[in-house]
Amino acid sequence: xxxxxxxxxxxxVKESEASSTIGETIVGIDLGTTNSLVAIxxxxxxxxxxxxxxxxxxxxxxxxxxEDGSVLVGDEARPFLTTHPERTIYSVxxxxxxxxxxxxxFEDRFGYRIIDENEDRLVxxxxxTADGKDDRYYSPVELSAQILKTLKARIEQELxxxxxxxxxxxxxxxxxxxxxxTRDAGKLAGLDVLRIVNEPTASSLAYGIxxxxxxxxxxxxxxxxxxxxxxxxxxRIEQGIxxxxxxxxxxxxxxxxxxxxxVDYLTxxxxxxxxxxxxxxxxxxxxxxxxxxxxxxxxxxxxxxGTSLTIxxxxxxxxxxxLIARTLASCGSALKDAELEKADIDHVIMVGGSTRVPAVQRxxxxxxxxxxxxxxxxxxxxxxxxxxxADVLAGNQKDVLLLDITPLSLGIETVGGLMDPIIARNxxxxxxxxxxxxxxxxxxxxxxxxxxxxxxxxxxxxRKLGEFVLSDIPPMAxxxxxxxxxxxxxxxxxxxxxxxxxxxxxxxxxxxxxQYGITEEEMAEMLIDSITNAETDVAQRALVExxxxxxxxxxxxxxxxxxxxxxxxxxxxxxxxxxxDRLEAAVKGDDKDAINGRLQELNDYTTPLxxxxxxxxxxxxxxxxxx
Numbered sequence: 001x002x003x004x005x006x007x008x009x010x011x012x013v014k015e016s017e018a019s020s021t022i023g024e025t026i027v028g029i030d031l032g033t034t035n036s037l038v039a040i041x042x043x044x045x046x047x048x049x050x051x052x053x054x055x056x057x058x059x060x061x062x063x064x065x066x067e068d069g070s071v072l073v074g075d076e077a078r079p080f081l082t083t084h085p086e087r088t089i090y091s092v093x094x095x096x097x098x099x100x101x102x103x104x105x106f107e108d109r110f111g112y113r114i115i116d117e118n119e120d121r122l123v124x125x126x127x128x129t130a131d132g133k134d135d136r137y138y139s140p141v142e143l144s145a146q147i148l149k150t151l152k153a154r155i156e157q158e159l160x161x162x163x164x165x166x167x168x169x170x171x172x173x174x175x176x177x178x179x180x181x182t183r184d185a186g187k188l189a190g191l192d193v194l195r196i197v198n199e200p201t202a203s204s205l206a207y208g209i210x211x212x213x214x215x216x217x218x219x220x221x222x223x224x225x226x227x228x229x230x231x232x233x234x235x236r237i238e239q240g241i242x243x244x245x246x247x248x249x250x251x252x253x254x255x256x257x258x259x260x261x262x263v264d265y266l267t268x269x270x271x272x273x274x275x276x277x278x279x280x281x282x283x284x285x286x287x288x289x290x291x292x293x294x295x296x297x298x299x300x301x302x303x304x305x306g307t308s309l310t311i312x313x314x315x316x317x318x319x320x321x322x323l324i325a326r327t328l329a330s331c332g333s334a335l336k337d338a339e340l341e342k343a344d345i346d347h348v349i350m351v352g353g354s355t356r357v358p359a360v361q362r363x364x365x366x367x368x369x370x371x372x373x374x375x376x377x378x379x380x381x382x383x384x385x386x387x388x389x390a391d392v393l394a395g396n397q398k399d400v401l402l403l404d405i406t407p408l409s410l411g412i413e414t415v416g417g418l419m420d421p422i423i424a425r426n427x428x429x430x431x432x433x434x435x436x437x438x439x440x441x442x443x444x445x446x447x448x449x450x451x452x453x454x455x456x457x458x459x460x461x462x463r464k465l466g467e468f469v470l471s472d473i474p475p476m477a478x479x480x481x482x483x484x485x486x487x488x489x490x491x492x493x494x495x496x497x498x499x500x501x502x503x504x505x506x507x508x509x510x511x512x513x514x515q516y517g518i519t520e521e522e523m524a525e526m527l528i529d530s531i532t533n534a535e536t537d538v539a540q541r542a543l544v545e546x547x548x549x550x551x552x553x554x555x556x557x558x559x560x561x562x563x564x565x566x567x568x569x570x571x572x573x574x575x576x577x578x579x580x581d582r583l584e585a586a587v588k589g590d591d592k593d594a595i596n597g598r599l600q601e602l603n604d605y606t607t608p609l610x611x612x613x614x615x616x617x618x619x620x621x622x623x624x625x626x627x
Contacts, residue, residue: 026165026194026394027155028202028386031144031182033093033254034227034353035379036061038151039387040159041396046206046384049158058379059154061227063146064088067130073150081285085111085277087127091256092147094228095123095140096185097178111277115600122177124596137596141184142538148189164531166191167390169382171224172198173231173249183424187455187534192527194393195426199224200233201242202385203351206376209237218346219245221334223364223372224382225327226352228254232331234338234345246337248330253323255291255354261319262287266309279305291316295356317359324363331367342368350374351381406431407523410487410495413450413459415440416544422487425455434486440552443475447483449499449508455530457537458544463526468510470499478555539592546595550587553599554580557606564613572609579605 028039028046035058039048048057056075064077065087072080080088089112099122113126115137125143126135148168155163168191170182179196186193200222209218222233231249235242263283267274274280283304290300294313301310335342348368355361355378365372376384391397406429411421414437422433439447447470454462473481482502489495500507530537557580561573568576583598 024165024394025159025161025163026167026390027163028383028388028390029148029151029166029168029186030199030202030380030383030386031093031147031168031170031185032061032226032382033091033229033256034061035059036147036151037380037383038155039380039383040155041387041391046387046391048380048383049155051154052157059147059150061092061147062088062090063092063143065127065136069130071146073146081111081281082278085281086113088112088281089125089127089138089143091228092140092143094252094256095125096144096181097174098123098140111281115596126596126600134593134597137593139542141181141188144182144185145188148185148191152189152191164190164192165194165390167195167197167386167393168193169197169199169202169386171226171229171231171249171251172200172233172244172247173229173251178251180421180424183421184538187530188538190531190534192531193426195389196424197386197389198233198244198247199351199382199385200231200235200247200349201244202383202389203349203381204235204237204242204385205388206381206385207347207349207373209347209349219340219344220347220349221331221345221368222349222351223327223331223355224249224351225354225360226254227354228252228256230254230327230330230352232327232334234334234340245340246334248334248337250326250330253326254352255288257323258291258320258354258357259284259287261323262290262311262316265315265319266304266311270304270307270309272304272307291357295358313358320357320359324360327360328363328367331364345370348372349381351378353379406489408453408526409455410451410453410465410489412485413452415548417459418541418544419452419454419457419459419462422485423489427489430488430490432486432488434484437483437485438479439473439476439481439483440478442478444478444481445473445475446471447473447499449485449497451495451497454526456526456533457541461529461533461537465495466510468497468499468508470501470506470508472504472506473501474504476503543590543592543595546592546599547587550583550595550599553602554583554587557602560606560610560613564609567616568609575605576602576609 025040030037037048037057037059039046050057059074060078062074062077062081064072064080064084066072077088081090114123115126122139124137124139126137128135152163166186168182168186170179182196183193203222203224204220209220217238220235220237222235224231229249229251230253231247233247234245236245266272266283266287272283274283286302286304286309289302290311293300294316299310299312301308345368348364348370350361350364350372355374361372361374388397406423406427407425409421409425410423411419414420422435423431448467449470450459450467451465452459452462453465456462470483484500484502486498487495494511496509496511498507498509557576561568561576579598579602583595583602586595586598
């Protein structure tokens with residue numbers, strides 16, 4: 001197998017045949033919205049790994065938190081969707097890297113509680129505890145890690161040996177935040193994520209396109225309609241090189257929306273009362289059964305709490321039509337971005353369980369003007385491709401080009417001493433990545449940018465490469481400045497960092513070289529530490545983030561009291577002050593769930609008052625305008 005050695009300037013990876021790693025297993029994982037699965041290449045053949053029953057390779061992406069504190073994943077969690085929906089999490093992939101503002105309009109679709117009234121912050125999921133006291137708060141990363149742990153245990157049971165390295169796939173349309181969240185979930189599950197691979201690239205590999213001489217010089221379209229996400233990618237494959245020419249799609253469009261369309265139709269047609277989360281969960285499962293049945297039959301009926309529900313294929317085709325039209329619009333946009341015509345496409349590959357819907361297959365065939373390729377199981381194709389990519393990384397495939405990569409993440413220090421990775425480990429080089437930040441203090445004129453290398457969540461556990469100061473920022477309120485940090489890692493492993501405040505145009509650029517060489521042994525130790533301490537790191541990060549958020553909210557609450565003291569009653573002032581004091585006390589402790597609980601209490605009380613303040617300001621502005 002191939003071994004990777006390190007160029008000491010930040011860490012360019014080069015392939016060397018000098019030595020090999022014996023007995024190493026790298027697995028491919030499809031972390032899906034509806035189902036997840038793990039695959040390996042065995043005797044040259046990619047195959048998905050079944051569970052102990054040796055039947056089903058799919059693990060439903062469901063997590064249930066039982067009253068006794070145990071965690072159930074997969075089929076074991078399914079019965080609780082209707083009996084305990086508030087503690088049973090599904091479609092968590094849709095939540096990765098998302099803010100409350102992204103999801104607030106879809107909140108009523110979930111049986112569990114999504115919280116965070118600050119629209120710009122990442123969501124949290126509140127799970128009631130058995131004693132009914134403080135909720136437990138989980139991030140989508142922690143929940144995804146539970147699914148990955150189950151897949152890791154499955155493959156280890158199959159092989160009879162520990163597995164710690166993986167390739168994980170994501171939709172091509174996933175942004176940097178969603179990709180980083182996927183990496184973090186892998187790390188928390190005890191996996192060294194060697195690559196985050198786009199699902200269309202993985203599916204192309206599964207079909208063998210680009211691995212055979214006769215398929216060289218092909219342009220393909222990958223239509224990927226999963227449970228929660230849709231994307232279409234146009235790829236050019238030549239001499240083993242996979243180039244994504246264009247991608248388009250929607251990270252919030254998939255089979256779940258097809259199910260919801262059926263739910264909405266049945267609810268309206270039969271005047272169903274879905275007041276409880278349990279009933280909403282039951283009708284959602286019924287809709288899923290109807291969708292699957294109507295892929296092979298013309299009508300479907302089922303009793304729902306004493307009401308006989310019936311729906312036919314013609315009806316669902318009409319319900320699905322606007323959703324399918326949205327996917328085809330994305331296909332047209334991708335072709336336009338790639339500067340291609342439909343006739344330029346050699347293959348159309350269908351990926352994702354939702355492509356089994358006959359109306360989808362007909363529409364895609366008609367759009368591209370050629371028969372679609374759906375000969376492989378659409379639920380397995382991505383995982384099979386990930387396994388092939390893993391086999392390439394293990395050095396067992398010599399005909400597919402792997403571009404040079406950086407072996408350790410590069411990022412900056414943020415509030416609370418957190419490491420925010422900007423260029424993730426194993427990113428291809430050269431690469432350029434930018435991310436926007438802002439100030440945390442009113443009137444802040446200078447911003448220190450400290451650059452670190454490593455995989456731990458706290459900068460104290462990583463290596464510092466250098467720092468510089470972006471100065472002369474015009475004084476503004478905290479959160480107003482728009483500061484973009486750009487990392488450019490060139491083909492020689494040299495990192496250039498640029499910071500720019502967009503409103504003023506102030507900028508600063510530095511070239512950073514590693515202050516000391518990192519040996520292969522040191523790099524391996526850093527990676528092992530990141531996996532070993534993943535759970536502790538995530539807990540520390542969650543605590544720091546909760547404290548940071550609470551500090552910001554406390555500052556806002558104090559400003560609110562001062563700015564609105566003219567109309568707030570003594571009781572309201574006393575209540576807000578009391579909530580502030582309780583939150584301040586929680587911040588001094590080490591219980592992030594207690595902080596989140598006190599934070600939620602303050603948000604719940606002050607949100608109506610904030611709306612009233614806004615109404616008063618609007619009314620005052622109108623009066624001034626009339627005068």
